[in-house]
Amino acid sequence: MSGLLVTIDGPAGSGKTTVSRLLAAELGCIYVDTGALYRGVAVAATDAGVSPEDPEGLARLLDGLTLELVPGPEANRVIINGQDITDRLRTPEVTMAASAASAHPVVRQWLLDTQRSLGKNNDAVFEGRDMGTVVFPHAPFKFFLVADPKVRAKRRFLELSQKGGAPPLEEVEADMARRDENDSTRATAPLRKPDGAVAIDSTSMTPEQVVAVMARHVRKHLGDVQGKL
């Protein structure tokens, strides 16, 4: 396929990453986990002793930083200043720091070009919080993935347990609620349903069922979209 651009926005635990990976495989394109970019900035800030709440410190940090996202079928790898730091992206500390850093316009602006050039040079499924609203407002295929907060927390708890270390479920739930609040009430690019997005509630769906709905939608409308390219 050519000119294929799919965006999936939604809160933590809605299933975006799994669904994006499966949908990209189904459509034969790459997937881009843009949360990994914000997490990469959070790792760089931690290493440099910069607070994720400090916009001036973050601006100075970004001035001298190179950050690259390398898409792969199973995972995206993140390289900062030539070093692969992918294995450090998913700790609870980095998760909260990424949410705090992502509220600052200086960080969002800095990551805009990276994201847009990945979209320009590849057929891709992009997942994040502002894909269909800010980064790719003209994407031909936009989805908004939601799920019940309790179910989202349970999913994240199971995911962390499988990796060998989950805090109590109540703590996962509280962290997620705090992150939902941060991500959807920030002044710049808050999480919201993009205009023209198809909303899917994954509360009682498997990732495969969600992907089937999305792939059907894309295939049904692909002819119209390619006719306009």
Ligand code: DC
């Ligand atoms: O999707 P994730 O949990 O890996 O994202 C980590 C944080 O990055 C999330 O709390 C908010 C931020 N983020 C964002 O602001 N915009 C995006 N497009 C993707 C992530």
